[in-house]
Amino acid sequence: MSDAQPLYAKVKDHILENIRSGAWATGRRVPSENELVESFRISRMTANRALRELTAEGFLSRVPGVGTFVREAPARSSLMELRNIAEEIAQRGHRYSSRLIRKGVIDSNPALAEEFEDRGLKQLFHIIIVHEENGVPVQLEDRYVNPTVVPDFLEQDFADTTPTAVLLAATPVDELEHTVEAALPSTEQQRLLGISALEPCLALYRRSWSRGRVATAVTLTYPASRYALYSRHRTSARGTFSQ
Amino acid sequence: MSDAQPLYAKVKDHILENIRSGAWATGRRVPSENELVESFRISRMTANRALRELTAEGFLSRVPGVGTFVREAPARSSLMELRNIAEEIAQRGHRYSSRLIRKGVIDSNPALAEEFEDRGLKQLFHIIIVHEENGVPVQLEDRYVNPTVVPDFLEQDFADTTPTAVLLAATPVDELEHTVEAALPSTEQQRLLGISALEPCLALYRRSWSRGRVATAVTLTYPASRYALYSRHRTSARGTFSQ
């Protein structure tokens, strides 16, 4: 289990854990490569790899001749936050409800293995849920979950908690990928959302990573007439815009 | 110059150059570590670092026991960052072109004044541009610009520079607001984008603030079949997700 984890990954996890828990505050000095060599009984190259990757991933910042430090949290985020649609709807003072369409285990295939970046993955959890606002379907959730990351996912009864809430409680989210497309609904989607074939939909596809592994991949379909995606956020002071 | 560049970076550049230029198509096998060792006269660890980093950056995909391959790069636009579509298209190795539909001054009205949070605003700059990838329209840009923030905006000839590039060069961006919707195109949009009435579109509405004032408001319309919006980013280490 944890034995299968390479050494450099263990070092990374150890450091991330300290950052996440708040034990190591922003700007605090992180153990140097040589200190990690001693405490973990590893070679310097392995310590170097752990620190270098965490730096590339934005968690640390390194200064030659000085040391390695916990980097300040980027101001970005917030654009597409992981929001629990139930609370979102409740926040608007509306009534939230949901219909569980499917909940079970599905065999993997090459496409799913690619999606989850794990060719050894044999099976996946799969659920389909329709979320409703005041009884009107507003979101169709078609979600795959990695059992090795969230093994007890299916034990939940999704009548009162949303999958998003379950996943956020179960595992930290390190990275998010979003793709937004417009599409006309399939007949199945028309049926589940109660819309016509001419009602365009937003398809928000999202993958989330946890500790380097793809935890879940979900496609959220919104009828255009009932939902729009919105975000507003300040940009970092240093202007990290590409071009 | 090139002397200052580390060996692994040279290898990375060499591979990226082949990918960007199109010499190595997606799915094509790239040289193995041992082949790079021979051709570059480097050690295997250096070749490994180059390939490993390019994989982490999303350009390559590796399969143990088989080889390393060029990863697919779908046509999609960065959602959260302000990217210059011309460079985005060029980066994919495609040809960028544009058609200027309208460029002029428009009188303000209550709706626009509200949008720009400035009731004293009398006039606005207004441009409409169709952006094309390999001659095919992929984005319709309908943009209003605040003259008090960018007074010389209209002096640009938008044949070779995009409005995004002009605005980014002229003024810092402090804050962004995005709204994404799906919609069927209007007849005007159908005509400009060369699509049918049944082709759903993504409508990305964006306002950007500069020094507390709304600098520009733009609606970007993408035909669903030709473009998707994409974003991928790391979350803050301390997990700032809202429920």
Place this chain on the structure above:
DNA sequence: TGTATAAGGTTGTATATACAGTATAGTCGA
């Protein structure tokens, strides 16, 4: 013919070693 085995290439990880460049703290000397 079908199956088991072996061989060789590929990636993944880990170590030991080496040298260069950078920043800091302390020491020595004018």
Place this chain on the structure above:
DNA sequence: TCGACTATACTGTATATACAACCTTATACA
């Protein structure tokens, strides 16, 4: 007191080597 020099610690890069796991292909065998 101030400046130059030195020792030290730290990161950055590069090499040679080793072993494991994985995949494909060829070969030997039943």
